[in-house]
Amino acid sequence: xxxxxxxxxxxxxxxxxxxxxxxxxxxxxxxxxxxxxxxxxxxxxxxxxxxxxxxxxxxxxxxxxxxxxxxxxxxxxxxxxxxxxxxxxxxxxxxxxxxxxxxxxxxxxxxxxxxxxxxxxxxxxxxxxxxxxxxxxxxxxxxxxxxxxxxxxxxxxxxxxxxxxxxxxxxxxxxxxxxxxxxxxxxxxxxxxxxxxxxxxxxxxxxxxxxxxxxxxxxxxxxxxxxxxxxxxxxxxxxxxxxxxxxxxxxxxxxxxxxxxxxxxxxxxxxxxxxxxxxxxxxxxxxxxxxxxxxxxxxxxxxxxxxxxxxxxxxxxxxxxxxxxxxxxxxxxxxxxxxxxxxxxxxxxxx
Amino acid sequence: xxxxxxxxxxxxxxxxxxxxxxxxxxxxxxxxxxxxxxxxxxxxxxxxxxxxxxxxxxxxxxxxxxxxxxxxxxxxxx
Numbered sequence: 001x002x003x004x005x006x007x008x009x010x011x012x013x014x015x016x017x018x019x020x021x022x023x024x025x026x027x028x029x030x031x032x033x034x035x036x037x038x039x040x041x042x043x044x045x046x047x048x049x050x051x052x053x054x055x056x057x058x059x060x061x062x063x064x065x066x067x068x069x070x071x072x073x074x075x076x077x078x079x080x081x082x083x084x085x086x087x088x089x090x091x092x093x094x095x096x097x098x099x100x101x102x103x104x105x106x107x108x109x110x111x112x113x114x115x116x117x118x119x120x121x122x123x124x125x126x127x128x129x130x131x132x133x134x135x136x137x138x139x140x141x142x143x144x145x146x147x148x149x150x151x152x153x154x155x156x157x158x159x160x161x162x163x164x165x166x167x168x169x170x171x172x173x174x175x176x177x178x179x180x181x182x183x184x185x186x187x188x189x190x191x192x193x194x195x196x197x198x199x200x201x202x203x204x205x206x207x208x209x210x211x212x213x214x215x216x217x218x219x220x221x222x223x224x225x226x227x228x229x230x231x232x233x234x235x236x237x238x239x240x241x242x243x244x245x246x247x248x249x250x251x252x253x254x255x256x257x258x259x260x261x262x263x264x265x266x267x268x269x270x271x272x273x274x275x276x277x278x279x280x281x282x283x284x285x286x287x288x289x290x291x292x293x294x295x296x297x298x299x300x301x302x303x304x305x306x307x308x309x310x311x312x313x314x315x316x317x318x319x320x321x322x323x324x325x326x327x328x329x330x331x332x333x334x335x336x337x338x339x340x341x342x343x344x345x346x347x348x349x350x351x
Numbered sequence: 352x353x354x355x356x357x358x359x360x361x362x363x364x365x366x367x368x369x370x371x372x373x374x375x376x377x378x379x380x381x382x383x384x385x386x387x388x389x390x391x392x393x394x395x396x397x398x399x400x401x402x403x404x405x406x407x408x409x410x411x412x413x414x415x416x417x418x419x420x421x422x423x424x425x426x427x428x429x
Binding site: 004083088092114115117118119120122123124126127128130131226229230316319320 | 357358359360361362363364366390391393394397398399400401402414415416
């Protein structure tokens with residue numbers, strides 16, 4: 001067994017053991033009562049009730065796991081199924097197929113069909129751009145696919161509710177398509193045409209043996225398991241961050257800068273543009289912030305720009321296109337994030 | 352024989368790298384397994400999705416992680 005497998009199994013066993021021990025010994029009763037009485041947890045509150053931080057963190061983990069385990073299970077199955085059965089070649093062909101709205105639509109929705117691994121997004125972006133799919137669909141793919149990750153959506157459903165989940169999907173695809181199209185129009189005739197890349201067509205098709213359905217199910221399960229190993233540490237990290245935020249960041253600060261209002265939404269959108277959040281970490285983190293007083297509009301803005309952009313991602317893209325391009329689409333995304341936040345705040349004022 | 356693993360460093364690429372090393376070891380052939388992490392070089396291969404594996408310059412698979420057995424077949428058929 002490789003190290004990653006041991007690590008993943010270790011985490012699963014640890015979480016399970018902690019849950020069992022603490023629930024069984026009733027030693028979290030005090031934390032539960034405090035939590036149900038007070039929506040907002042402050043460091044002072046924890047001190048007053050003599051709740052040690054580590055107990056509070058454990059409670060947070062259990063709380064979040066309870067809310068999300070079913071959705072996570074679905075997400076893992078979905079990830080395996082997509083990896084094994086999704087028709088990648090057809091999707092890529094559609095994305096590269098010339099003019100019209102089709103490439104944009106496919107680029108916006110095709111994220112989960114192509115890859116669930118965020119590190120392959122930049123090579124796919126590069127491939128789409130160089131292969132002549134056009135800058136627009138490539139950017140749409142780059143921006144929409146991190147947010148349209150099925151695991152992230154399902155986790156959003158579990159931890160933040162269906163309103164956030166549906167809004168996320170709509171906003172990510174819309175913003176992706178708009179920003180991609182606008183950026184391409186902006187740079188029309190102002191950028192050198194990418195030289196066409198030699199494409200090696202002797203690929204899997206030739207070597208692939210026909211696999212029966214049973215084998216493919218096994219492959220799917222193996223992929224799901226790989227996905228679990230990749231994703232569990234990230235979620236744990238997100239929940240720990242959420243716990244830290246809830247325990248140590250004074251809500252007055254959060255309400256002042258990230259609460260309700262136009263400025264907090266703009267700020268939240270801007271933070272999301274630059275801050276690197278590995279996919280899935282943003283969901284528990286946002287929940288922690290919401291529970292501490294973040295406004296729903298600010299949360300929505302962050303859920304759009306956070307996963308879609310980050311400083312490392314922008315730097316990576318700069319190696320493929322001139323820096324002016326990410327400058328433009330980052331600004332446009334910031335505007336879209338603000339707009340999405342404002343609309344969502346209007347429709348859903350409270351968490 | 353040169354086996355190149357194309358990818359920008361996520362653990363899928365690592366898994367592919369390990370599978371390739373295992374295949375080479377089991378067949379006991381003279382082959383070097385290298386990681387290509389530079390985005391420009393990766394794009395020059397014309398692949399769309401990483402991770403990808405190329406043997407002596409020819410891309411054999413992209414977007415998935417072939418098992419050591421599959422990699423052994425490719426090595427043997429050269």
